[in-house]
Amino acid sequence: MKKFINHPDAVVREALVGLAAAHPELRVDLEQQIVVRADAPRAGKVGLISGGGSGHEPLHAGFVGLGMLDAACPGEVFTSPVPDQILAAAKAVDGGSGVVHIVKNYTGDVMNFQMAAELSADEGIEVHSVLVDDDVAVEDSTWTAGRRGTGATMLVEKIAGALAEEGGDAVSVAALGTRVNEASASFAIALTPCTTPAAGRPGFELGEDEMEVGVGIHGEPGRRREKLLPARDIATMTLEAILAAKPVAAGEDAIVLMNGLGATPLIELYLLYGEFAGLLESAGVRIARNLVGNYVTSLDMAGMSLTVCRADPELLRLWDAPVRTPALRWGV
């Protein structure tokens, strides 16, 4: 393992020290291990809280700020935060109108956020939740823990965050977040595994000529392993899986997130985006908005995920609303 670290046990904490140094506009509480918007709590504003294991940066702390999250709770690498952290975040951001949890659908995340919701309710804080489960590589059945939350998480955070910023109540913000999730589908492919600092070795091995299809964002293997294909064929396979699960009709608008998993260079992401743009155009789908870059990552994994969100005028208006966070900023 070669990483820019001092000690595996200190990685999350020391990265938060660096985040605080780079972004004095955020409040980074190293004791509670939470990242909070500087002006929180704001009276009357719904507090948007997300969190999850570290290793997916900029998700979630990179999306704390105006128009997006009020607080993020980073756990250990690939390990959900604990209820105490999430409760501390709720207390820090509740402006009297309640909080909304944005939770990626993993067993640990769901349990810890649920426990935190009960603790928060005991403290008189109203909690609503959005469960993100956009990864269509996993079948939602009794044979699995359900679909995983991946790329759509940042779309939910952006769009629900915009509604919260303009004064939406907790029920509306949570309902909108759920609507964005339901309109979104993601699919990921990895070219290399990733290495957590604590484990010090890759989670699986992959041959020079192989790829993991339907990979998650925690270094676990994917649904199946295949021979590496040209980018055009990979794009076709990926988009087919997405549109089969969540169709977007010809003439409809979409928000498209071309996301890197950490170690794939932008030149390859743009090459892939070109393929996807051509395929979507052929299908008659209009890419109304797009993002190309590393937004929901898996440490040093080389790979990509595509998220397609079927959009309507309200979603597009809220997508365009001002945002000022470390990793996403426009309109301000």
Added chain:
Amino acid sequence: MDVALAKAWLDTAADAIAAEADQLTTLDAAIGDSDHGVNMNRGFGAVRTALAGAAPDGVGAVFTLAGSTLVSKVGGAAGPLYGSALRALGKSLPEGPEVDAAAFGAGLRAGLDALRKLGGAAPGDKTIVDAYLPAVDAYDAALRQHGQDGDGGLAAAARAAAEAAADGVRATVPLQARKGRASYLGERSIGHQDPGATSTWLIFQALADATAP
């Protein structure tokens, strides 16, 4: 079981988990996300520290404190699951500095019930339950067979529980995971030993070791 023995069990479990942390992480790398050993070691290390700094006056209080510590320190699924199980065990025990083997066995089952309520796993889903359920069944059967005379009864029941947990761990290998992160692999999870069931076996083996005459 008295307060000292309860603490000795958790200390022994912390030692076993520390010794096997790399192995747990290796098992988790195959079908999960390579952190089970790291998280369990951090959690049981914190339990050791919490118990050393506290003077619980009852057996139940030892387990309630240990469970709360796991919930607060571990994260992931393991923290809430093991933490809730230990808290339920602690809360189910009668108050006092000593409990008999039957009450402790009922407490172990209360812990299993809490864990299953939270995680929703059934036997055969390739989870902690596949080691925990046979362990408490074997514990109860041994107690019925040998009676619960003194700590000899507890030791025999704990030994039976550890053996059943070990069998349960081995039985997870051919199973397809239906809960937790391993379920994302579908049929690719078949052929791997479940890391959660393995850590459960370590905890029951620690109970057998700590109670051995």
